Amino acid sequence: MSNIRSYIEDYLKHEGYKLQQFSEIADINVGTLSAIIKGTRLMSMNQLDQITSAMGLEQGYFYEMYGVECFIESAPHWRRLEPFLYLCAELDKLDIIQQVITHVTDDQSYIDELFNVAESLYNKSMNEAALILYECVADSEKYQHSERLALCQYRIFLLHKTMSKFDNLNAAVKFEPYIDKLNEEVQLDAIKDLANVYMTIDLWDKVDAWARELERRTEFQLEMQSRRRKNKRRLTAYPLFTYAAYANLLISSVYGTRKEYDKAINYLQKYMKIIEIENPTEEDQNIIDLFKKWGEGNQYVFRIMVGQKSMIFPYLGYLEKNPEEILTGLLNILEASNQYGYNIDHVLKKFEHPINLFNTDFHNKDNYNYQMIDRGYRVFYYEMAKYQINQCNYSLGIDALLMCLDLSSSSKDDLMCVKCLDLYGEYRSEANETQMKKYKNVVEKLSLPTF
Template sequence: MSNIRSYIEDYLKNEGYKLQQFSEIVEINVGTLSAIIKGTRLMSMNQLDQITSAMDLEQGYFYEMYGFECFIESAPHWRRLEPFLYRCAELGKLDIIQQVITHVTDDQSYIDELFDVAESLFNKSMNEAALILYKCVAGSEKYQHSERLALCQYRIFLLHKTLSKYDNLNAAVKFEPYIDKLNEEVQLDAIKDLANVYMTIHLWDKVDAWARELERKVEFQLEMQSRRRKNKRRLTGYPLFTYVAYAHLLIASVYDARKEYENVLKYTEKYLEIVEVENPTEEDQNIIDLFKKWGEGNQYAIRILLGQENVIFPYLGYLENNSEEILTGLLNILEAANQYGFNIDHALKKFEHRINLFDKDFHNKDNYNYQMIDHRYRVFYYEMAKYQINQCNYLLGIDALLMCLNLSSSSNDDLMCIKCLDMYGEYRSEANETQIKRYKSVVEKLSLPTF
């Protein structure tokens, strides 16, 4: 196997450089450079990058060789390993990190340092590299009840969230046993994150259970806070009142999913009361404003779902001022219209341009929250199909239905596919030639389960 020294020697020979000339170009002392080439001295990361640049090679060109020579073939030294890990992370050399770390973690003496690097990378959003280190540290942890192992598992859980509900469910189930081993303050964020994952995959009993556990644990922390010294560093991501309010918001979401709307209003009012904080800091005020915005929107939504048609106009005004709520808001209005027979043509006309952009928005799959948004798009188009068909706008209704069927097929939502097929079967005589072709095209791609 070629080594870095032989590459340098060949380069000097091919370019006709004397050692002194090259040392001046790379700005490394000639004696140091000579020792590196002879193999009597290992080069630092900085020296390696200087030599690589002087040879007009891409950054990280020698990293795989360097990793083998310094950390696998030779006994690793933390003074070289730490900057190597950071540079590999910066350049996305994940395979090299994995190769080196797998070898290095055979030596338990580096576990503390590797965990610290993982935390640093995590805080810098170098998530893929951090995940490699967290997995190695977790796999090497001797004490299965240690807080560090639990924290590694928490980070792995956060970094493992994907667009697949099955992957997320698996990650959540694996992480659950470690929550009680985390620091009691960190547990609040962990429970919040766990409940959020269960919410995206609509496991409402799980959301309810963890929301109530969050409420119980934060009440204990609030009691402890009154006894702590004032300058103790906060370990939670947010002020404590946030978690009480969020627990109630989660419970309200559970009742919403169960269509127990009076209870939704009850818990919405609860979290709005909680965020009435005296003398709020700037951070507090930002959180208060967010909950008040959510509360206002949720109150409009629930009242319209309870059949209060007079709420539609103020709700539309709210949506105009909070564009990120338009999809959810219009879905609520459509569901109410279909249940109570409201005419909402004016609402659909008002947001016609925004609705036309939904298809583009749908393809922005940049994070795991896409799962929840994905579901809302499917339901939106299904409810739109029902509404337009009820209004005898059959072509518009079938267009919306075909959009729902296409999205449901792409998302493997078999139940929604079946609902779309049933509705299309009922109104197929109203479809035009183009719609019939679109329907056949989508159906050919379907692979529904047989019962």
């Protein structure tokens, strides 16, 4: 079987190089190079890259062979394995990482180091490589109640989120039992992230329960904070008051979905009061400004939803000042218009350009969780379909409905698919030939579960 040494020997023979010549090209000591070729010395990653470059090959050409020779067929050495993992991650050679790590984790002595590399890759946003390491460490963890295992499961939960609501539900359910094993401060971020996932899949009872738990645990941490030394390193992603405010924002959103708008406004006022803190730092002020923006927008929304049509005009001004809120804002106005029979053609005309950019690469997605944006598009087009149909603009309504059906199919949102199929069935006679053909094409791709 070919190995790296035989490749080097064949190359030297083919190119007619003496060992001394090639050692100068590769910038490796001739004695070292001779020992590598004879197999009496293992090469480092740096030497491998130098030899690969000297042979005119792309970096990483020999990594699969190197992984087998150094870490599978031979006893692995961490001094070589660590840089190998980082370089494979940088070059996106994930299959090689998986192959090597599967063998390496048989030795429990490497678990600590592998976890540290996973954390480093995670912090560098090299998420796919980090996920491989987290999963291997979690599978190899002997102590099922360890904080390290819980942190691995937390990272896996964050990295496993997909556009499928069922995948996200499974990930959330699997992660829940590990929350109590995390550091008490880290638990706040974990609960926030868990509640956000339940929000994207419309499990509002779960959002409510975890939001109240977040509020309870934050109150405990705030009490503990007053007793700690002030220079203790913070483990939460945000200042503690953020979590108290966010818990109440979530509860306000829950009541909003239940159409209990008086309660929604009460919790809105509560989180607006929480952010009134003395002597805020620059970080604090940025968070305060964000909650103030959300609070202003939500006050308009809740009043529009109880039938105060006059609030639409100032809300439009708010959306113009905060273009990242346009998707959510137009969705809210559409829902209200469908409930109360408002004509909002002037609103749709005013925001025609951003609407045309929805669901394209030009739309700014930076300020939202991508699952929330995807869900927002689906609901937006469904409400748009209802609105246009209510206005007897059947062609526009069916176009929006087909867009919603297509997005829901791609996101495996079966409930929304069923709603689209029902609405289309009701107005099938209004569809033109092009729309009927598109409907047929989308339906053929559907794989709805049978009951």
